[in-house]
Structures are given as structure tokens and as C-alpha cells.
Amino acid sequence: MEPHVNPEVRRVADDIGSMEIRGAAKIADAAAAALATQAKESDASTPEAFRSEIRVAARTLHDTRPTAVSLPNALRYVLHGMEGTTVEQLRESTVAAVERFRERLERSQADLGAVGANRLKDGDRIMTHCHSTAVLACVEAAVAQGKELTAVVKETRPRNQGHITAERLHELGVPVTLVVDSAARRYLNGVDHVMVGADSIAADGSVINKIGTSGLAVNARDRGTPVVVAAQTFKLHPGTLTGHSVDIEMREESEIVSAEERAAIGDPTVENPAFDVTPPRYVDAIVTERGQFPPESIVMLMRELFGENTTEPWLQSVT
Ligand SMILES: O=P(O)(O)OC[C@H]1O[C@H](OP(=O)(O)O)[C@H](O)[C@@H]1O
Numbered sequence: 001m002e003p004h005v006n007p008e009v010r011r012v013a014d015d016i017g018s019m020e021i022r023g024a025a026k027i028a029d030a031a032a033a034a035l036a037t038q039a040k041e042s043d044a045s046t047p048e049a050f051r052s053e054i055r056v057a058a059r060t061l062h063d064t065r066p067t068a069v070s071l072p073n074a075l076r077y078v079l080h081g082m083e084g085t086t087v088e089q090l091r092e093s094t095v096a097a098v099e100r101f102r103e104r105l106e107r108s109q110a111d112l113g114a115v116g117a118n119r120l121k122d123g124d125r126i127m128t129h130c131h132s133t134a135v136l137a138c139v140e141a142a143v144a145q146g147k148e149l150t151a152v153v154k155e156t157r158p159r160n161q162g163h164i165t166a167e168r169l170h171e172l173g174v175p176v177t178l179v180v181d182s183a184a185r186r187y188l189n190g191v192d193h194v195m196v197g198a199d200s201i202a203a204d205g206s207v208i209n210k211i212g213t214s215g216l217a218v219n220a221r222d223r224g225t226p227v228v229v230a231a232q233t234f235k236l237h238p239g240t241l242t243g244h245s246v247d248i249e250m251r252e253e254s255e256i257v258s259a260e261e262r263a264a265i266g267d268p269t270v271e272n273p274a275f276d277v278t279p280p281r282y283v284d285a286i287v288t289e290r291g292q293f294p295p296e297s298i299v300m301l302m303r304e305l306f307g308e309n310t311t312e313p314w315l316q317s318v319t
Helices: 007-017 024-041 047-062 070-081 087-119 133-144 162-171 181-188 213-223 238-242 259-264 295-306
Strands: 125-128 150-154 176-179 193-196 207-210 227-230 275-278 285-288 291-293
Touching: 007 024, 007 047, 024 047, 024 070, 024 087, 024 133, 047 070, 047 087, 070 087, 087 133, 087 227, 087 285, 087 291, 125 162, 125 181, 133 162, 133 193, 133 227, 150 162, 150 181, 162 176, 176 181, 181 213, 193 207, 193 213, 207 213, 213 227, 213 275, 238 295, 285 295, 291 295
Parallel strands: 125 150, 125 193, 150 176, 193 227, 227 285
Antiparallel strands: 207 275, 285 291
16 A cells, blocks of 8 residues: 655645746755645654655655656655664654754855855945845845945746846845846846856756756856855755756746747747756856855865765655
8 A cells, every 4th residue: 555645745746836836946945845734744653654654755756847856856865864763763863964954054045144244345236037045145244334226137938937026136236127137138247146056956057046046147257257156065966976967947938938828829849948957067156055165176075065875765665
């Protein structure tokens, strides 16, 4: 019999899939919290049954979106923390692992923000793409230091997450100019830093982020504008250490065009990749909670953090 998956886990998985819950850090946080609910409410009668439930719940969450490695890294963290020989011990250790993960997440965001703020000077103008809580942490820390910033915010088609960024920046008192994505190059001359988040960072320092990031980075290099990537270390993709590549999520065409619109324009093939890969040569710095790194050196940090351990425990047999 397939182990019981808590309805809250299914709800969170659905919300991640539909992007009701979105953004690499928020996805990781919500997935970890869902595993805690699974653990707390489990009525498994044996340790084996409990472990199976947690693993199936983790797999349900894992199979929602493929690109942001924060999701499997969060699940891996919790599953490694699950230990004990009784159901109660397993439950307690799982819930404790979730709490540790969520605390680390919060702390790392604040520490990263302090590092990123050091790059920003009073009067600087930044350009953003999509909505990244890590980028906003840098801005928030800089604003708290009394620095006055302005921002050019790309709307980020097709889902317009730039609108969320605009709103958050407004709340921080940062004046915003909202532009369509294709206008970015025109505004780069007047910008001091391009600041983006990341969904995954590969061992060679490539940055996987919202579609449009790589074009922006190439344009920024052409204009001499530094590109700063704000990403906690749980965005580092351990699988890339052993030659795996990062899956780029292809989303529904309906996010770009309705069925009627599509029919009216001759039924073209529509493709909707959610992310792209920015090669390390277009990135000036990766800002993490452990400090700032040139992208080419990120592999050293990855080896230190992950060692040889790149296994995925939720892929073990469920029985
Ligand atoms: O972790 P934080 O910095 O919040 O977000 C990181 C990235 O997650 C988002 O993906 P999506 O909107 O979920 O597809 C964007 O690509 C953003 O840059």
C-alpha cells in the first residue's frame, strides 16, 4: 500500500506547481514546513512506515518544479536529519531538522543581505529581473544603513514577477522605474549594478535564473555594468559536481498566449522556458551568506559544503 501523504503536503505541492508559492527560497521553506506537518500528523505505527511516509511526501514535493535546487536541498537536509529507532524519535528529529533548516534559511538571508549591501553605495541605481527575496535582502540592508537607492525593474514576462519587486521596493522607500523586458539595454547605461537572484548555481559558476537573465547579463557586460547574483549557498547544485546538468522547466504555453489568441495567429508552436543559464564570464560576483565569490571559485565552496555527498535520500525505495 502506498504510504499516506498528508493533504497539507499535497496542497503545498500543488501551490508550488501552480506558482502560488514561488521563488526559490520560499519554495524551500514551504516544502520543509510541509514535511514537518507530515511528521507531526503521521499515525504511522512502525519506524519503517514513518520513514516511508516522509520519503513519499518528499518525493511529492520534489516532483513539482525541476529547476530550483533549493527544493531538493531542503528535502535532503530534512531527510538527513531524520534519525532514531522509534516513531517518536523519528518524528521529533524530523520536526527539529525542519526548524533548523528554516532558522538557517532566515539567518542566511539576513547575512547575505549584509554582504550584498556592502556593494551598494549611497545614490546607486540598480536593475532587477524577476522577484528575488535575496536581492531584496541586500537592498533592505543597504536602506537600513541609510543609503538612498533607486531601481529600474524589469517586468519579467510572462508572469510579471517584476510587479512584486516593484511593490516590495516601494515599501522599502526605493523609487522604481518599471520597464518592459526588451527596454533593459536602453537603461543599462544609467545603472550601477544589475542584481538578480538564482534558482540554481552550477559547479562551473553558471547561474540558472528566470528566463531573460542571460540576455540581460550579456548586455550588462557590453555596457560595463556589473552583474551581481544574490543567492544563499543552498542554491548550489550538488549534482553538477558529478556532471549532471540542471533541468530547465518548460511551463504551459497558456502563460504566454490563450488558446483563442493562438488560433487567431495561425497556431504557432509556443514554447515557455521558465529559466536560462548565464555563463560565469558574464557574472561579476555571487553574493552568499558566506561572503562574496567570483563565479569561477564557487566549486571550492560546493566541495566544502557537500563533500562527496550528492545522494537523494527521497529516491530510496518507499517500502
Ligand atoms: O530565492 P529567491 O531569491 O527569492 O528567488 C530566486 C529566484 O526564484 C524565482 O523563480 P520563480 O519565480 O519561482 O520561477 C526567480 O527566478 C528568482 O530569481
